[in-house]
Amino acid sequence: MSEAIEVNSSPATLNKKELARQKSQAQILDAAETLFASHGYDGASMNAIATEAKVPKANVLYYFKSKDNLYEAVLERILSNWNLGLIDISVDDDPALSLYRYIHLKVRLACEQPQQSRLFATEVIRGAPYLADYIRQNTRPWFRKKVAVLQAWIDAGKITQVDPSHLLFMIWSSTQYYADYQTEILILQNKLEYEESDIEAITRSTAQLILGGLGLKLPESI
Template identity: 40%
Template sequence: MPDTAPRKMSRIQQRNRHRILDAALDVFSKHGYRGATLDQIAAASGMSKPNILYYFEGKEAIHVALLSALMSEWLAPLETMDAQGDPVSEILGYVERKMEMSRAYPRESRLFANEIIQGAPRMKPHLERDLKPLFDANCAVIQEWIDAGRLPTLDPQHLIMSIWAMTQHYADFEAQVQVLMPGDDDSWDRANAHVTGMFRTLLTSNTAD
């Protein structure tokens, strides 16, 4: 049972588990959990289906392994907001990191998006345990900044929602974006400029309190 082995994975095990997860990320992000089949994952990874089941207990185990492994990387940019720093540049930095993640890891973004849209049936506990505290902490920091008069009055929770909504939109709804704004090579630069510009305006506007 290499899957649950506590330690010591052989080279082959590591390489093959990695290949499987990479193929699975492709397939799951493209078709969703139920839309993905073990045969597709097998084909994409260049391995046979039973061989895949030698490394993972089943389809769901692959999905869970993927989500768990990605969760930490995915949350990383949220961990870096520093209450001591300058509010505007801290938040704009966060926006930029999230945009960069959408650009560099669209598969990961869509994997999560698929899961969430369908009600997060397999991920809700993870969200509660890992995401929620981080979210709350960041909201608290932003609220402090607002209370200190260093940011205009706005709703921290919904501000973060907005950042997620806008940054992830470019990865998750890429098919739509491609139809509406085709071709552009500098598409990502323009998107970046728009999004950061938008939040800069928002964060530096005079509070009509």
């Protein structure tokens, strides 16, 4: 119980320490996310993470027992963030509007939090040593529910007949691509970074192609 600790220090002091602790941990997690994403698990040294987080090297291992542990903590934080962005569609929803919103959300995530997508990508490319179980137990049931909804839309004649799995893969791929391959895209377009207007343009083009392929039109209310 945390009350037991308060005996030896004033609530104010505890608060300060507690705040400092949380701040340090957040800084470490941020730094780790950045470096794991850009240099991979082995390429990101605990030393570099500590420097980036502006904390002494040993503190990183004090807060997170090992490098493995830190890596898992970073992944968990990303997943909890991503779960907020899971599409929530049901049979009665309007396909065009639902899919447009989902694509918009995914594009925004990819452009604004590219690191998270990249870290997820490197983990999966490695064979998902840490995430395979999670995908099996959490993502797969969710995936199957959404496939069922898409199939119901097809059966009801709301969208063109197409493999629902591949439709979902296409939405994921075409949005995450802007995070994972950002470097290449920016070079090809001779740009330094994405702008707010890019997010809209990407969403529009992507949605136009996918919705068009499903026999739908872009929602006018956007």
